Amino acid sequence: CQEEGTIFIRGKVAQISDKPKDSSEEGKLIAIAEDTLLGEGVRVPVDMVILCTAVEAREDAVDVGRVFGVNQGADGFFLEEHPKLGPLNTATEGVFLCGCCQKPMDIPDTVSQASGAAVKALSLATKGRVDIAPTISYIDPDVCVGCKTCIPLCPYTAIEFDDRRQISVVNEAICKGCGSCSGVCPSGAAQSKHFTKKQIFAEIGGIF
Ligand code: SF4
Ligand code: SF4
Known part of the structure; x- marks a missing residue:
């Protein structure tokens, strides 16, 4: 040059x-x-000032986000759980963000974010357990017919198929209780804990 x-x-x-x-x-x-x-x-x-060269999200970010249950913004970059209340966190417990996967970022910011993500991961590892929300879903093994309708619709890839029992199973450590599976399950096997049909009808009955 x-x-x-x-x-x-x-x-x-x-x-x-x-x-x-x-x-x-x-x-x-x-x-x-x-x-x-x-x-x-x-x-x-x-004549011209170029402040920053353009940076785009990676093409395979969709696949990575799908595997790890990380949401993307309209521009394709990954989203934090909340910029103020959950910085570096993602919708998946134990998966943290740092650097240019979120937005164009310089080296000092990337290094400080990486340090923060490492500390968060370490604190989880030393705790030795994962706290899960009470409002997650479960699949009744006696009712599930193994149609697999719920599996691709789970945005957090929290549902696996048990080949031996021929039923779907919710991974409680990953489930976020969004309710998508219980909404589509044709047999009623997938239910949200504490929001079962019986409980909701009981609430409605109580109101009237
Ligand atoms: S509620 Fe169902 S669809 Fe939603 S995260 Fe949990 S298992 Fe997946
Ligand atoms: S949609 Fe319902 S019946 Fe079908 S695999 Fe999922 S939990 Fe089982």
């Missing part, structure tokens, strides 16, 4: 200005920076 006339200046741009100081800067954008090798400030008049 340098043979072609490209000039590299090591430094960090502090400001982009459109206020010229002299005629050579008229009609230009001026990158104001410090040349960290020379230790002095520089003003570089330019």
Whole structure:
């Protein structure tokens, strides 16, 4: 590149200005920076400033998100559980995010996020147990007919098929209690704990 006339200046741009100081800067954008090798400030008049090269989510993010139960935004990047209440967390317990899988991110931010994710993973590992929500689903093994309708519809891949018993089984450590399986199950085998049809009808009966 340098043979072609490209000039590299090591430094960090502090400001982009459109206020010229002299005629050579008229009609230009001026990158104001410090040349960290020379230790002095520089003003570089330019036609165009490219602040950041474009970054897109990986094409296989859909497959990775599906396997680990991580949601994606409209732009394809992975989403945290909550930016303030659950930073680095995902919808799946024990799976944490850091770096450019969430959004374009520089190295210092990526390193600090990675440190945070490592600490969260370590605290789970040292605790030795996983707390699960009380409102998860279960599949009644005596009622399930093994049609597998529920398996592809679970957004957290929490349902597995037990080949030996020919029924579907909910992995309670992964289930988030979204209720999709109980909504589609034709036999009524999949139910949400504490929100069974019997309990809901009892609540309705109580209201009237
Ligand atoms: S409620 Fe059913 S569909 Fe939803 S996460 Fe749990 S097993 Fe999957
Ligand atoms: S949809 Fe219902 S009956 Fe079919 S496999 Fe799932 S739990 Fe069993």
